[in-house]
Amino acid sequence: xxxxxxxxxxxxxxxISPDINVVDEINKLRKEKNAVILAHFYQRPEIQDxxxxxxxxxxxxxxxxxxxxxxxxFAGVHFMAETAKILSPQKKVLLPDLNAGCSLADSAPYxxxxxxxxxxxxxVVVSYVNTTAELxxxxxxxxxxxxxxKIIDSIPKNKEIIFAPDKNLGTYINxxxxxxxxxxxxxxxxxxxxxxxxxxxxxxxxxxxxxIAHPECKKELLFIADHVGxxxxxxxxVKKSNKDKFIVATESxxxxxxxxxxxxxxxxxxxxxxxxxxCNDCExxxxxxxxxxxxxxxxxxxxxxxxxxxxxxxKKPIIRMLELS
Ligand code: 13P
Ligand code: SF4
Numbered sequence: 001x002x003x004x005x006x007x008x009x010x011x012x013x014x015x016i017s018p019d020i021n022v023v024d025e026i027n028k029l030r031k032e033k034n035a036v037i038l039a040h041f042y043q044r045p046e047i048q049d050x051x052x053x054x055x056x057x058x059x060x061x062x063x064x065x066x067x068x069x070x071x072x073x074f075a076g077v078h079f080m081a082e083t084a085k086i087l088s089p090q091k092k093v094l095l096p097d098l099n100a101g102c103s104l105a106d107s108a109p110y111x112x113x114x115x116x117x118x119x120x121x122x123x124v125v126v127s128y129v130n131t132t133a134e135l136x137x138x139x140x141x142x143x144x145x146x147x148x149x150k151i152i153d154s155i156p157k158n159k160e161i162i163f164a165p166d167k168n169l170g171t172y173i174n175x176x177x178x179x180x181x182x183x184x185x186x187x188x189x190x191x192x193x194x195x196x197x198x199x200x201x202x203x204x205x206x207x208x209x210x211x212i213a214h215p216e217c218k219k220e221l222l223f224i225a226d227h228v229g230x231x232x233x234x235x236x237x238v239k240k241s242n243k244d245k246f247i248v249a250t251e252s253x254x255x256x257x258x259x260x261x262x263x264x265x266x267x268x269x270x271x272x273x274x275x276x277x278x279c280n281d282c283e284x285x286x287x288x289x290x291x292x293x294x295x296x297x298x299x300x301x302x303x304x305x306x307x308x309x310x311x312x313x314x315k316k317p318i319i320r321m322l323e324l325s
Contacts, residue, residue, distance in 0.1 A: 010098035011098065011099070011295075012292070012299055016295070023290065026294050029294070030073070034069050035072070035297060036052045036053070036069035038051065038052065038055075041231040041235070041253055042231070042254065043253055045256040047293065050290070055232060056146055057083075058129075058230070058325060061318070061322070062325075065322065067088065067091070072088060073096070077100045078105070079102055079131060081094075081304045085311070086133060086306065089306075092303055095303075096289070097288060097292055097302070100285070100287040102284055103187075103188055103190075104165055105130050105131050107184075107187060108184055110134040113138060113165075116162075116184070117138055126152065127143070128142070128145075128148070128164065128165060128169060129321075130165070140320070146229070146233060147325045148169060148173050151324055154324050161182065162182045165186030166184075166186055168215065168219065172222055173215075191250065194213075194217055194249050194280065195272060199211065199224075202270070208243070209246055210245070211226050211246075211247045212225060212228075212229070213225040214228075215230075217249050225249065234254060235258060238261075244264070245266040246266070246267050246268070247270050248267055251282045252269045253286075
């Protein structure tokens with residue numbers, strides 16, 4: 001096994017014999033190594049099905065903070081695995097593919113944001129968890145889409161706030177809290193790509209369907225949605241609703257849990273602007289495969305490595321969020 005491959009490719013590239021049952025091997029290895037598998041709702045269905053915990057960003061951070069496993073295998077993207085490492089620095093945190101980034105986290109580079117923040121020295125900085133560990137060191141309180149309103153409401157009304165990096169979530173939170181937060185101009189490429197025209201058409205064709213949307217979508221889409229919420233909020237909504245049909249405007253991975261939990265209901269993935277591409281799939285989330293999970297557990301690589309200084313400074317705003325959640 002040539003580990004140099006990991007540096008150049010970001011994942012372990014090894015042919016797996018067709019005689020190997022990857023799921024059986026993962027099960028064997030996770031027991032032997034006392035590993036826990038955390039998976040986000042946007043992961044491939046077959047990964048969600050073998051995870052110890054599936055959830056939204058908040059739930060996965062909470063699980064990472066309290067697990068007694070020796071290894072956390074994170075089936076998600078880089079900022080999520082980083083958050084797990086920050087909360088459980090003594091544990092080995094593995095990410096099957098280091099290329100699994102996030103366009104939203106990338107939209108707030110450290111240097112530019114630091115400069116911006118210096119222009120508003122009295123503002124409180126609230127950052128979405130979809131940021132790099134470095135950016136979290138410039139942050140007072142982290143939030144996720146499921147607790148953003150609560151976090152903002154906890155800040156005294158006379159305090160001005162910078163909200164980063166998602167302008168769509170920020171605009172939505174401004175609207176529901178009556179605040180006037182200063183918004184960083186970032187966005188998620190998946191959630192910004194939904195087509196209002198095609199969704200309006202779908203609504204016409206399915207007048208009995210409710211439109212549900214993640215707050216990372218554009219404000220024009222949120223305006224016509226029947227329910228707006230984090231991935232877990234969308235899932236809970238379809239479980240509790242007495243309606244049978246939903247147009248779902250978020251990454252398509254969540255449909256797996258919706259269909260599993262409500263097999264008699266109908267779920268339609270909201271279409272993107274570009275008819276040729278499946279932009280409602282996050283290519284970063286979909287970089288993880290069962291094969292990569294198996295090789296990662298086997299070799300305990302790629303591992304998330306962060307300096308102690310970075311961990312200590314990025315931890316404070318995450319702990320403030322967990323205390324307020
Ligand atoms: P949730 O916290 O709602 O799961 O969102 C995570 C994410 O990456 C959305 O794009
Ligand atoms: Fe990032 Fe968007 Fe992918 Fe979520 S869906 S991980 S915000 S790029």
